[in-house]
Amino acid sequence: MNDLLRQTCHDTITEIKHAGLYKNQRVISTRQGTHVTVAGQDYLNFCANNYLGLSGKQELVDIAKQAVEQYGFGLSSVRFICGTQTIHHELEQKLASWFHKEAAITFTSCWDANEAVFATLLTAADAIITDELNHASLIDGMRLCKADRHIFKHMDMADLEQQLNDTQTKRLRCIVTDGVFSMDGDVAPLKAICDLADHYNAYVVVDDSHASGFMGATGRGAVEQAGVLNRVDIITTTFGKALGGSNGGCIISSASVIELLHQRARTTLFTNSLSPMIAAVTMFVLDYVDQHPELREQLWANTDYFRSGMIQAGFTVPTSVHPIVPVMIGDGKIANAMANDMLNEGIYVIGFSHPVVPMGKARIRVQISASHTTDQIDQLLTAFTKLGKKYKII
Numbered sequence: 172m173n174d175l176l177r178q179t180c181h182d183t184i185t186e187i188k189h190a191g192l193y194k195n196q197r198v199i200s201t202r203q204g205t206h207v208t209v210a211g212q213d214y215l216n217f218c219a220n221n222y223l224g225l226s227g228k229q230e231l232v233d234i235a236k237q238a239v240e241q242y243g244f245g246l247s248s249v250r251f252i253c254g255t256q257t258i259h260h261e262l263e264q265k266l267a268s269w270f271h272k273e274a275a276i277t278f279t280s281c282w283d284a285n286e287a288v289f290a291t292l293l294t295a296a297d298a299i300i301t302d303e304l305n306h307a308s309l310i311d312g313m314r315l316c317k318a319d320r321h322i323f324k325h326m327d328m329a330d331l332e333q334q335l336n337d338t339q340t341k342r343l344r345c346i347v348t349d350g351v352f353s354m355d356g357d358v359a360p361l362k363a364i365c366d367l368a369d370h371y372n373a374y375v376v377v378d379d380s381h382a383s384g385f386m387g388a389t390g391r392g393a394v395e396q397a398g399v400l401n402r403v404d405i406i407t408t409t410f411g412k413a414l415g416g417s418n419g420g421c422i423i424s425s426a427s428v429i430e431l432l433h434q435r436a437r438t439t440l441f442t443n444s445l446s447p448m449i450a451a452v453t454m455f456v457l458d459y460v461d462q463h464p465e466l467r468e469q470l471w472a473n474t475d476y477f478r479s480g481m482i483q484a485g486f487t488v489p490t491s492v493h494p495i496v497p498v499m500i501g502d503g504k505i506a507n508a509m510a511n512d513m514l515n516e517g518i519y520v521i522g523f524s525h526p527v528v529p530m531g532k533a534r535i536r537v538q539i540s541a542s543h544t545t546d547q548i549d550q551l552l553t554a555f556t557k558l559g560k561k562y563k564i565i
């Protein structure tokens with residue numbers, strides 16, 4: 172081992188620790204769910220993106236087992252060599268029809284989808300106009316692309332319009348936003364974005380990872396909730412949150428966009444295809460979402476119950492409606508200490524501090540699931556109230 176490399180890594184880790192930013196992983200020995208076991212202790216889990224409670228569900232495990240029997244474990248190949256099975260085509264057709272679009276392409280993650288979506292479709296002749304708080308995967312995807320990048324202030328439509336005005340000479344203009352922003356759970360103003368895109372002849376990319384499966388009347392996401400499913404040009408999303416919780420992601424768009432992605436996207440040309448068992452489970456989950464509207468209703472009822480309980484208890488939580496509920500603490504050290512203390516109350520939540528969120532805006536991010544019971548949410552409220560008083564937050 173090269174000593175200089177070893178020492179450089181060690182020094183950087185020491186810096187991370189001194190800055191109080193070192194992340195300790197808590198290791199779960201059970202399936203994902205409302206109850207998890209960490210180091211032999213049972214906890215109520217309130218920090219998974221398990222919005223519909225499907226991760227770890229037995230029906231999904233059974234479908235995965237059947238798919239492994241039929242299609243095997245994996246393909247040892249990228250898509251265009253010998254890595255495409257019937258199940259990949261079936262899933263892509265289903266995703267297209269489920270989202271009411273022409274075509275879809277799957278990836279092994281939404282991260283890979285977001286890496287593909289800019290560099291493949293845009294050149295130096297084009298411009299990307301992007302919300303300042305977009306997800307890291309969108310930011311890295313844009314970095315791989317030669318188009319000019321213009322950043323608009325978070326959800327600020329006047330600033331977006333200014334950037335559209337300033338880029339009139341460009342060939343293509345692509346507006347990019349998360350459907351829901353993961354730190355605050357705030358929902359992008361998608362109708363206003365589409366109106367501006369129409370006016371300035373730009374196109375719109377929405378990463379709906381925190382909304383696909385449960386937002387909107389039929390669970391098609393923030394794009395459906397805003398009434399712009401048919402106006403957004405490209406949707407990217409993950410299978411790793413509400414839609415089963417494993418891996419995988421996709422891009423849904425017009426036939427020509429998807430065809431070009433198959434030809435040119437480096438994260439499909441040079442990396443293995445999605446595991447067939449995940450493709451099969453995702454097909455099942457899309458039907459499951461259609462057949463179980465009560466899960467969405469339960470999720471919204473649970474979210475509302477928790478949010479109003481916290482406001483009543485005197486906590487500051489932003490006014491959004493999303494099951495991501497950031498409990499604002501302010502000081503990063505207090506947020507982390509409080510999240511650790513929550514473990515003693517049998518509750519698993521995580522504190523977020525600088526640089527993940529702006530300085531002074533540390534929070535404990537709670538994520539509600541359809542599978543939480545009222546009793547469990549009451550336990551969460553009781554624990555927050557107890558510790559909120561201890562740390563003089565309320």
Ligand SMILES: Cc1ncc(COP(=O)(O)O)c(C=O)c1O
Binds near residue numbers: 283306349353378419
């Ligand atoms: C908005 C958003 N986009 C993309 C991703 C990446 O998804 P995946 O885990 O499928 O790579 C995440 C995951 O945290 C996300 O929150």
